[in-house]
Amino acid sequence: MNGQVPEFSVLRQNMVRQQVAGRGIEDQQVLEAMQRVPRDAFVPSHLANEAYEDYPLPIGSGQTISQPYIVALMAQLMALKGRERVLDIGTGSGYAAAVLATVALEVFSIERIPELAEQARDNLDRAGFSQVHVRCGDGTLGWPEAAPFDAICVAAGAPAVPETLKQQLSIGGRLVIPVGPEHSVQRLVCITRRSDADFERQDYGGVRFVPLLGEQGWS
Template sequence: MIDYQAARLSMVDYQIARRGITELAVLEAMAAVPREEFVPKALRDRAYDDTALPIDNDQTISQPYIVALMTWAAELKGGHKVLEIGTGSGYAAAVMAKLAGHVITIERIASLAETARMRLQRLGYANIDVMSGDGSAGCEAEAPFDAILSAAGTRTVPPAWKEQLAIGGRLIMPLGPFGDQQLVKIVRTGKTDYTQKTLVAVRFVPLVGGTR
């Protein structure tokens, strides 16, 4: 039988901390969330592999390092309100919920949203709200957000995401055409002012919705 706790701690050490993400709060969040609960049962023995894994509806659960990198870049603190685009299995939302006060996550595939909602409720994540819908429009009713993180890539930044950031808020997203994406960090520094920094090359599914 696999010792998932040992596998999780090894993942945090070898895949995350030794790659330069050393912020204690992020490492503790990654160590606390049982990734094996978010992958298909047939793949649980690979839950802590250094790779993305398939889930239902031809979607994936991101590589642990990428989840940690995006969470670290978002600079999440207690009391922060976070918007996630692309719930998938709910794993990244669970990690973020360990750090932020409230996570709203939007999934366009209704069956995935419902499965993630039930899973997160079963695991006791009371500060996550799962919504089904078009994430390209963000969630205006709950804006502004201290951080927005997207698990889907676009060639251009959806205007709604930038507009729904609080001043000082961080947007972490894959940007560029499929196959040539860069994970970027965009910070809103004023009413109409933003800065942008490239973090790492990535490969995410394209955003499906009103903005591509």
């Protein structure tokens, strides 16, 4: 770019058209959210020129911001309509929480690493997302005092679906989470709570996420 500031709005439009809608995301609210949220505001400044490329980017502390398509896919699987209270596990830099907050009513987001939790709060505040609440803690245990949630999104791979998160779903709520027996390879699944004791599971293919660490995740 020869030192010039890129035209981020144009890059964002291209991202949504080519990487998101072009790969099968059809939920109009999700597409609009991806168009509205500035991904460049949620990556390190020296990587801003790469913010709208179709790959994860490092955000510090050994963590990454997920590629745009995966953020959009997980949001679409949650089937949000605009009035939901959402639990977001693995805040990272805050980008996915911002996308979810653009579609839902309120987002509660948990980040395990203190430095990233603080970074996410700063990013979200600067971008104007006051409806996102961030705290540092063990995401596998959820946010009991704010439950139940209409939807839960987990941005890290678990060895199994945490029972605590399932129990914090409202009836009809959806939990989207990568699950697998290995740290680096998982299946993206959507768990829908049909009743107090009944949960329906759907599989949406192979993904790669960092491991979900915590009491009900990887040790």
